[in-house]
Amino acid sequence: MRHSIAPAGRKSRVERIVLVADLAGTAVFAVEGAIAAMHSQLDLLGVMVIAFIVALGGGVTRDVLIGATPPNAVADWRYPALAFFMGGLAFVCHEQVLGWSGSTLIVLDAAGLALFAVAGAQKALNFGITPFVAMLMGTITGVGGGVIRD
DSSP states (O other): OOOOOOOTTOOOHHHHHHHHHHHHHHHHHHHHHHHHHHHTTOOHHHHHHHHHHHHHHHHHHHHHHHTOOSOHHHHOTHHHHHHHHHHHHHHHTHHHHHTOOHHHHHHHHHHHHHHHHHHHHHHHHHTTOOHHHHHHHHHHHHHHHHHHHO
């Protein structure tokens, strides 16, 4: 298995871009998960669990499939912290968030999907996965959390 190589203590520019895309997608999908949970009238715990699952489920699935273990959702505190923060923020601001239009939610969903697809495919490529399978890993990263939620 080939991992991306960067000098100790320094991340390559591609790795930084992937990290930013991954964290941005995590934030967007955590809010979307929280919205879905609030529409189902779940309490705070339910909102937080669904926000976590939607935000991180696809990335965990991808990481396990490509052998990047433990998954970032477990190994890097920023992912669950961001998912819980955004889910909690959506819960606290529920009146504003639940008032978002359908087109706003579609734009957020498209943005999250795009961010996760790019980040997921790039991470798979960094692990030496073939381009076709890397594309599939990007897809799994983008849609995995929503599939688990549904």
